[in-house]
Amino acid sequence: MGIRNRIHFKLSDTNDLSPLSEIDINAILRAADEVIGIGGRNIIAKILKGSHDKIVLEKELNVCPSYGFYNIYSLDEIIQRIDWMITNNYFKIEYNGKLPVIVFSDKGWETYKPVYRDEIYDLMINVKQNDYPSIIERLKKTNRQVIELLLHKIGESKDIELLDILVEWEKIEVKKVREMIDITIEQLK
Numbered sequence: 142m143g144i145r146n147r148i149h150f151k152l153s154d155t156n157d158l159s160p161l162s163e164i165d166i167n168a169i170l171r172a173a174d175e176v177i178g179i180g181g182r183n184i185i186a187k188i189l190k191g192s193h194d195k196i197v198l199e200k201e202l203n204v205c206p207s208y209g210f211y212n213i214y215s216l217d218e219i220i221q222r223i224d225w226m227i228t229n230n231y232f233k234i235e236y237n238g239k240l241p242v243i244v245f246s247d248k249g250w251e252t253y254k255p256v257y258r259d260e261i262y263d264l265m266i267n268v269k270q271n272d273y274p275s276i277i278e279r280l281k282k283t284n285r286q287v288i289e290l291l292l293h294k295i296g297e298s299k300d301i302e303l304l305d306i307l308v309e310w311e312k313i314e315v316k317k318v319r320e321m322i323d324i325t326i327e328q329l330k
Contacts, residue, residue: 146239147236147239147240147241148239148240148241150181150182150234150241152224152227152228153217153220153221153224154221155221155224155225155228158221158222158225160225160229161222161225161226165222166226166231166252167252167253167256168189168207168210168211169185169189169207169222169223169226169231170226170231170245170249170252170253170256171205171206171207171253171256171257171260172185172188172189172205172207172208172210173185173223173226173232173243173245173249174253174257175188175200175202175205176188176202176242176243177242177243177244177245178235178237178242178243178244179237179242180242180243181234181240181241181242181243182220182223182224182241182243183216183220184196184197184202185223185243186216186219186220186223187202187216188202188203188205188207188208189207189208189209189210189211189214189219189222189223190209190211190212190214190216190219191203191208191209191210191211191212192216206260223243226249227243230246230248230249231245231246231248231249231252232244232245232246232249233245233246254284254286254287254290255290257283257287258287258290258291258294259294261276261279261280261283261287261291262291262294262295264276264279265295265303265306266300266302266303268306270305273305273306273309273310276306277306277309277310277313280310281313281314285317285318288318288321289321292321292322292324292325293325295307295325295328295329296324296325296328296329297328299328299329300329301329301330303329304326304329304330307322307325307326307329308326310322311323311326
């Protein structure tokens with residue numbers, strides 16, 4: 142009974158679309174991360190378009206780094222690019238109740254992890270001490286695989302400027318993450 146109520150969709154024809162660049166792929170992956178598992182192609186397209194749609198603004202999706210990335214394209218042209226990502230196995234479509242939603246495929250997740258790691262790393266190297274709580278709160282919500290990549294990058298960077306934030310972060314983390322942070326702190330010393 143539930144399956145009959147599902148909303149059906151049809152992917153755009155992407156045969157005439159040139160393969161997307163790495164920059165395009167990363168921007169689409171970043172926009173999708175904002176709504177992964179709860180939103181579909183239309184909301185991702187609105188983020189990439191830079192829409193002032195009520196839901197985009199209410200959910201603060203306008204602060205996404207990919208917001209407005211495709212502002213020169215129509216929503217249909219943006220959806221065609223999202224469909225290219227589905228066709229090329231960066232995304233899968235699953236159902237949340239009766240609604241189709243976008244989720245990362247294994248390929249999409251592996252492609253996206255270093256993109257998100259680099260975004261957080263850039264935030265960390267530019268954060269002021271009074272902003273530590275907000276970045277640490279974000280780190281606590283970040284996927285453990287991304288945290289491992291981030292800590293590895295920090296350790297390799299030898300950037301001792303990051304020691305203070307690591308010490309503060311370590312105070313509120315779970316044991317396994319504290320252990321990883323300890324290793325990174327030792328690498329920096």
